[in-house]
Amino acid sequence: MFRRTEPTDCTIEWDGRAIPARAGEPLAAALLAAGITQFRDTAVSRTPRGPLCLMGACYDCLVEVEGEANVQACMVTVKDGLHAAPQRGPRSLEMIEESAP
Numbered sequence: 001m002f003r004r005t006e007p008t009d010c011t012i013e014w015d016g017r018a019i020p021a022r023a024g025e026p027l028a029a030a031l032l033a034a035g036i037t038q039f040r041d042t043a044v045s046r047t048p049r050g051p052l053c054l055m056g057a058c059y060d061c062l063v064e065v066e067g068e069a070n071v072q073a074c075m076v077t078v079k080d081g082l083h084a085a086p087q088r089g090p091r092s093l094e095m096i097e098e099s100a101p
Helices: 027-033 093-099
Strands: 010-014 017-021 062-065 068-072 083-086
């Protein structure tokens, strides 16, 4: 479905797996180019979800980046060594309380 037109220049880690990428591209684009289309499961029904809009409007591309949950993969810029993983299940209440003003 998606394919690269230029060579990669860095490596990121997706759920423990090394993925070739290009520094500066969106994380969602790097994952799609690697053939990864499922980024998370919905909190209630566990339905697989992946990027839809690729511009930060839909929130279907939520992932964990460097241990932080609920990050939009389309809004994260790839850098060498970036660690990301699928978001699994709902956000914890502790995380909600920590982020409250």
